[in-house]
Structure formats: C-alpha cells, structure tokens
Amino acid sequence: MTIGARVLKTGLAVALAIYLSELLGFASPILSAIAAISIQPSISRSWENITDQLQTNVLGAAIALAAIKLFGQTPISVGLVCIIVILICLRLRMDSSISLTLVTVVAVMEADGEGWLVALERFYMVLAGMGAAFAVNLLVFPPRPRKQFTEQVHEAFGELSLLLRMAISDELKEDVHRKEKEKLVGTLRKLEERYKLFEDERSLLPSRRQARARQLLVSKQLIKALQQGADLLDVVEEHYFSAPEASKWAKQFDEQIEDLTKYHEQILLKLEGKLKIKASFEPEEEREARLAMQLTDYLIQDPDERKRLIFVGSAIFEYAYHLRRLEKLADQVMVREAEEAAEA
Incomplete structure (x- = not known):
C-alpha cells in the first residue's frame, strides 16, 4: 500500500x-x-x-x-x-x-x-x-493531469503490447493472461477519468487555448487507439480460436498485429519528441489490402462457417485505421507547435 x-x-x-x-x-x-x-x-x-x-x-x-x-x-x-x-x-x-x-x-x-x-x-x-x-x-504537489495522462498512456500501451503480441500464438499462461487483461481494463478506465481531469483544466493565457485544444484532440485519439487495440484482443479471444482452419491464418494475423504494435509504439515515441517529426513507420497498406482480399475470397467459399475470421480481420483493420489517424493528428500538432515556437 x-x-x-x-x-x-x-x-x-x-x-x-x-x-x-x-x-x-x-x-x-x-x-x-x-x-x-x-x-x-x-x-x-x-x-x-x-x-x-x-x-x-x-x-x-x-x-x-x-x-x-x-x-x-x-x-x-x-x-x-x-x-x-x-x-x-x-x-x-x-x-x-x-x-x-x-x-x-x-x-x-x-x-x-x-x-x-x-x-x-x-x-x-x-x-x-x-x-x-x-x-x-x-x-503542495499541484496536480499535473497532462503528465499523469501521458504516464498512464504508456502504462496502458505496455499492458496492451504484451497481450497483442501473444494474442494469436496464445503463449501466455491463462492466469497470467487474465491478470494482464484485468490490469489493462483497469488502466483504460483510469485513463478515461484522467482525460476528463485533463479536459477540465483551463488555460489562463488565450494564446495557449488553441494549442491546448489540439492536445485534447490528440489525447482523445490516443485513448481511442488503445481501446481499439483492447477490442482487437476481445475479438481474437471470441472468434479466432473458434474459427475453422484458424491455424492457416496464424502467421498472417500474427505478422499484421506485430506490425501494428510496433507502429503504435513508434507513434508514442514520436509524440514524446524522441523521433523526427516527419518520420513515418506506417505498415504497408499493400499487405493489408492483400489480407483483405484473401479473407474475402475465403469467406465466399463458405460464408456461414468462415465469417469468424472476417471479424478478426475487421478488428485488425479498424485498429490500423485509428493508429494512422493518431499519427496524422500527432504530425499536424507537432508541426504547428514547431511553427509557433519559430514565430516566437
């Protein structure tokens, strides 16, 4: 305690x-x-x-x-x-x-x-x-919601990253997986509460209000990306292991999720200012398009039995969409802040 x-x-x-x-x-x-x-x-x-x-x-x-x-x-x-x-x-x-x-x-x-x-x-x-x-x-120790929010974002990503990397291979012990999943859910809940505190803070300087609004927009997308990753975990647990011939898709799903996890990590590093502003590590859209086509062909052959894997693919694509949106917002905000700093 x-x-x-x-x-x-x-x-x-x-x-x-x-x-x-x-x-x-x-x-x-x-x-x-x-x-x-x-x-x-x-x-x-x-x-x-x-x-x-x-x-x-x-x-x-x-x-x-x-x-x-x-x-x-x-x-x-x-x-x-x-x-x-x-x-x-x-x-x-x-x-x-x-x-x-x-x-x-x-x-x-x-x-x-x-x-x-x-x-x-x-x-x-x-x-x-x-x-x-x-x-x-x-x-005395005045609250700093933005700093605390950032720390909790990294905490949530650390928990999400571990679970996503092991989602398809199913290598984690069941009790460890359960505990880590509970920790992730709890951290995401705290993150929502922290965002509300961050949102409640008011900037006294008019010149900082626009910058603060941009930071809130990025922060909201940070939460959305983490939640989408958690939703992907739920979909994998519910549909992947129950799908027929799921093992044939293990490598493709695993590689795609691994790429997205690395992409997520790199976006967070960029937001911390540890990477170049224009640096881009976006996963290849061609591989995503190829996976989408393969899943579509697979579904057509037997729609009733094989649609579970479509759910998994859709969750992966949704996670990728929100990560790309997050990077786009992050780049816009960082470029704008750099311009304002140069003008000052």
Whole structure:
C-alpha cells in the first residue's frame, strides 16, 4: 500500500485548518477540519469546488439564520431547512457541495442559543477549512493531469503490447493472461477519468487555448487507439480460436498485429519528441489490402462457417485505421507547435 498525493495533501489540509482555527481563536477546530477534507484531483476542480461550496454555504447559512429568526431552533425547523438546502443545491447542480453545506446549516442553527456571533463564527470556521484545502492543493504537489495522462498512456500501451503480441500464438499462461487483461481494463478506465481531469483544466493565457485544444484532440485519439487495440484482443479471444482452419491464418494475423504494435509504439515515441517529426513507420497498406482480399475470397467459399475470421480481420483493420489517424493528428500538432515556437 502506498500513500498517494491526495492522501498526503488531505492530512496537510486538515492540519493547516486546525492551525488556522487556533490562530484565529475559534472555539473548536472540528468544523474547519471537516471542511478541509475536500482535496480535488485537479486545480480546476478544486477552484470549481470552492466556488460552489462558497455559494451554497453562504446561501445555507443565510437560510439557517432566517429560519432561526422566524421559527426558532427546533429539530423540525432544522430538518426542514436541510430539505430546502438540498433541493436548492440540486437545482443549482451543485450536488457535491450538499454535505458540507448541511454541516454549515446544522452548526449555525445549533448555535442559536449562544448568539448570532457564535453562529457566524462557525460559518467562518467552514470557510477557513475550505481555504486551507484549496491552498494545500495549489501549493503542495499541484496536480499535473497532462503528465499523469501521458504516464498512464504508456502504462496502458505496455499492458496492451504484451497481450497483442501473444494474442494469436496464445503463449501466455491463462492466469497470467487474465491478470494482464484485468490490469489493462483497469488502466483504460483510469485513463478515461484522467482525460476528463485533463479536459477540465483551463488555460489562463488565450494564446495557449488553441494549442491546448489540439492536445485534447490528440489525447482523445490516443485513448481511442488503445481501446481499439483492447477490442482487437476481445475479438481474437471470441472468434479466432473458434474459427475453422484458424491455424492457416496464424502467421498472417500474427505478422499484421506485430506490425501494428510496433507502429503504435513508434507513434508514442514520436509524440514524446524522441523521433523526427516527419518520420513515418506506417505498415504497408499493400499487405493489408492483400489480407483483405484473401479473407474475402475465403469467406465466399463458405460464408456461414468462415465469417469468424472476417471479424478478426475487421478488428485488425479498424485498429490500423485509428493508429494512422493518431499519427496524422500527432504530425499536424507537432508541426504547428514547431511553427509557433519559430514565430516566437
């Protein structure tokens, strides 16, 4: 078990919130500590979270103070105010701020017997905790979604490459294959989540927004290519080994998949800037066309029995298509960035 950055930062945020509570002379640090447990996986989400929390907490505190003046502090009035606040948060599409807002409402209404100043102090405690969480997330190991996304792309490709190279030969042990496939599925799921964080990040400089849009387009295609490779694995497992005379096609399929795997790797190296911008390692389309014709002739002879291999061929061609699209996008982006750097 490892301690991740968010775990560490949550602990630091709570510690900072308690320190601020003591520095500001709050009666108890509990509310500040609770509010500090809101570390987000990106700066954009952290800022969005704090603005949502600020709006809903101010609104919740105002409703709580108004309810105290109108109805007094009773269990029923507290419950009704909580219902109203929940409905408002849902209406404003600020679901994530509901829990902390309810804590603020209950704390403010519970302090009615101790005077308005105490109620306001409790509201300030919540604000101090929110500020501590944002400050820690911004200053301590700030999230870098793009770097983390790139690392996960390479992790996913490493897992995919191993499985694809062994897909036709079926040389991996079943338990090893199962574990590697589960790892790949998990990594692709995390990659989708990481892309959403990367997508949420906002560039403050207008000059960088267009470049960022291009990077998002490439990143989306990176995921698509990896997913298509994973789909090819599924098709091979489902159809290839059940197809009649599959062994006759083993060498052709194996060579084609090997070429595409190498092609995929070279595209990633090019995106890292380790290869020349104009370098091209695209597999021969003639061999793909020849394979397509052979599979078509093979299907015509016995459509019902032999169409399983057509599914495998189609998955290979689909994977190749998305890899070529990825390289084209990568070349366009890299050339454009080189031109912008030269102009600067």
